[in-house]
Amino acid sequence: MEALTDTTVEIDLSQSTVRELNAELHAPTSKSYRVSNSRGLHSVAVGIKDEIDVEIDGDVGYYCAGMHQKGNLTIAGMAGPGVAENMMSGRVHIKGHASQSAAATAHGGLLVVDGNASTRCGISLKGGDIVVKGNIGALSAFMAQAGRIVVCGDAGEALGDSIFEARLYVRGSVASLGTDCIAKEMRDEHREELAQLLKDAGMEDEANDSKYLDSFTRYGSARTLYHFNSGE
Amino acid sequence: MRSPEDRGLRESAIFDKASIAAIQHAAETGIYDIRGWGAKRAVPHFDDLLFLGSAISRYPMEGYRERCDTDVTMGAENASKPMELDIPITIAGMSFGALSAQAKEALGRGASAMGTSTTTGDGGMTDEERTHSDKLVYQLLPSRYGMNPDHLRQADAIEVVVSQGAKPGGSGMLLGQKISERVAAMRTLPEGIDQRSACRHPDWTGPDDLTLKIQELREITDWEKPIHVKVAATRPYYDTKLAVAAGADVVVLDGMQGGTAATQEVFIEHVGIPTLAAIGPAVRALTEMGVHRKVKLIVSGGIRTGADVAKALALGADSVAIGTAALIALGDNDPRWAEEYEKIGSAAGYYDDFQAGQDPAGITTQDPKLAARLDPVAAGKRLANYLQVLTLEAQTIARACGKSHVTHLEPEDLVALTIESAAMTGLPLAGTEWVPGRNGDL
Ligand SMILES: Cc1cc2nc3c(=O)[nH]c(=O)nc-3n(C[C@H](O)[C@H](O)[C@H](O)COP(=O)(O)O)c2cc1C
Numbered sequence: 001m002e003a004l005t006d007t008t009v010e011i012d013l014s015q016s017t018v019r020e021l022n023a024e025l026h027a028p029t030s031k032s033y034r035v036s037n038s039r040g041l042h043s044v045a046v047g048i049k050d051e052i053d054v055e056i057d058g059d060v061g062y063y064c065a066g067m068h069q070k071g072n073l074t075i076a077g078m079a080g081p082g083v084a085e086n087m088m089s090g091r092v093h094i095k096g097h098a099s100q101s102a103a104a105t106a107h108g109g110l111l112v113v114d115g116n117a118s119t120r121c122g123i124s125l126k127g128g129d130i131v132v133k134g135n136i137g138a139l140s141a142f143m144a145q146a147g148r149i150v151v152c153g154d155a156g157e158a159l160g161d162s163i164f165e166a167r168l169y170v171r172g173s174v175a176s177l178g179t180d181c182i183a184k185e186m187r188d189e190h191r192e193e194l195a196q197l198l199k200d201a202g203m204e205d206e207a208n209d210s211k212y213l214d215s216f217t218r219y220g221s222a223r224t225l226y227h228f229n230s231g232e
Numbered sequence: 233m234r235s236p237e238d239r240g241l242r243e244s245a246i247f248d249k250a251s252i253a254a255i256q257h258a259a260e261t262g263i264y265d266i267r268g269w270g271a272k273r274a275v276p277h278f279d280d281l282l283f284l285g286s287a288i289s290r291y292p293m294e295g296y297r298e299r300c301d302t303d304v305t306m307g308a309e310n311a312s313k314p315m316e317l318d319i320p321i322t323i324a325g326m327s328f329g330a331l332s333a334q335a336k337e338a339l340g341r342g343a344s345a346m347g348t349s350t351t352t353g354d355g356g357m358t359d360e361e362r363t364h365s366d367k368l369v370y371q372l373l374p375s376r377y378g379m380n381p382d383h384l385r386q387a388d389a390i391e392v393v394v395s396q397g398a399k400p401g402g403s404g405m406l407l408g409q410k411i412s413e414r415v416a417a418m419r420t421l422p423e424g425i426d427q428r429s430a431c432r433h434p435d436w437t438g439p440d441d442l443t444l445k446i447q448e449l450r451e452i453t454d455w456e457k458p459i460h461v462k463v464a465a466t467r468p469y470y471d472t473k474l475a476v477a478a479g480a481d482v483v484v485l486d487g488m489q490g491g492t493a494a495t496q497e498v499f500i501e502h503v504g505i506p507t508l509a510a511i512g513p514a515v516r517a518l519t520e521m522g523v524h525r526k527v528k529l530i531v532s533g534g535i536r537t538g539a540d541v542a543k544a545l546a547l548g549a550d551s552v553a554i555g556t557a558a559l560i561a562l563g564d565n566d567p568r569w570a571e572e573y574e575k576i577g578s579a580a581g582y583y584d585d586f587q588a589g590q591d592p593a594g595i596t597t598q599d600p601k602l603a604a605r606l607d608p609v610a611a612g613k614r615l616a617n618y619l620q621v622l623t624l625e626a627q628t629i630a631r632a633c634g635k636s637h638v639t640h641l642e643p644e645d646l647v648a649l650t651i652e653s654a655a656m657t658g659l660p661l662a663g664t665e666w667v668p669g670r671n672g673d674l
Pocket of ligand 1: 353354393490553
């Protein structure tokens, strides 16, 4: 990493291809990149595996930041389906809204969505964290195994269906809970966890506001589906 | 005592002993049967085809002396590092979890000795298999258990699993006994639970999304690796077309007889179409798209012998994959464990309770004591021997048909032995020029 320059490298996707962009990001020469004219292109900045900062100035299509590791990626726009899917570590920040399956199966790292996230947010989550400042759509946290999801707005239908050990914190209303997902007690450790996640997402004021923290409900697994003989 | 038959008693063909036992089991437990292995019922299969060999109108090749090549390359069109296999027989995806670490290592050793690949499974990549498999295909399954971009980059090819022949539309299962600490950690699950994998991919639905998913995988791995798409044999013509349109380098087509580690019996026996019936439509799809033998077709489900391999290739496949047969070669169902099979309510040659984790042969288990019974080196050698025999058998047939490469075998080398197999494969019934539904009345 020492060899990397501090100068931000500009990549214009109306001049360069997504392939060229990703090839550069996989063997970075700089610590920071600014990408313009992303125009809803797919697979933008996928497979990053180094401690680099990437700022995308515009909307992205499918799978932006797919399988992200280590780096710090900001999308100043909207993100299409599967943004940060299977993220392992690092941070992805969407300043607009996110489409379906945001951070699906993420094993680690943090996804922050300033706007809303559509259906299946955090589906099959495996240890990653998600903070959505707006609302999330139906079937979010479906089969979520581990990790945390914070929703500052409302959650859609069937939240946490067939959930395993992921923890969900929702401030607003929940349209309906999925099978085997129940509201749970907020103990001190959960308040601390929630406050830390809000801080990580840049919501310092809210994290220090105990009334704000009080307005969340925690959801998780009733664990009645863990064995086959216990009701299909 | 005289057998019931000797005493003139008659078993019902409809309510045979297995059906009666299944009803009794259901009545007693209220739970459907889950088991491993593949379909046990008889379905039209490669046995229903015959090779014609050579005669006055066709020249054979000299056995042993004249070359008959067996190599096959995956992904030459798109991947900067295509996967080159020495033989057209690969080891199908079987998860660590379903199999012991020793079994995975043995598969790697056997396959590597013969210059072919193994495949991970629904549970991620272990060091054992990466170390011992020279060529390793990494599966991307709906569950994404243990999915790791580092492993993706370490793989020699990537296989997007849509479905499996034993359970098209279903998903992986791993019962509590097999969710050991290590398996649970790899899958991010609580230890000891009965695990059901997702049956749909979490971040794509439908063929258009699949196109973008494949593009993403190529981008992440810098267009180095061949991308396989594995699909159960159900609507092979359409699924092959869609997989190719989505950008697959390899289509893996798994017939209904295909093995499984754990699936509901009703699923194994009643969903999907036989391997034999699936190859023709898939080859037709590839041919119509102008990519037959460019986009590779791997066929699996019930491959046992070199004759099965040769017949699959002659029908248009580029390679086969084996699951059950590979496990048998390692030592599954070995008579030396006969007594122990009896103790757990089965018998050598019948054992299919792969879900239970009590495998006396140490293959489909996570019990360290049982697993320690499998010597990966010896078992790997057995697998290599078996792969060697399959290859020699396929070459024997190919030479007899005058072919200098096993993939030069063609439908014209085959005839069908039954009307069903003729109808399914479009091959003429032996001794006739009749293909049901094509020329003349049905
Ligand atoms: C023990 C066992 C575990 C399996 N696990 C997987 C798996 O994880 N992923 C997958 O795609 N297929 C899995 N399969 C199916 C095989 O990949 C393959 O499709 C099938 O075994 C081929 O049929 P055959 O057993 O008749 O050779 C498994 C099969 C067996 C026997």
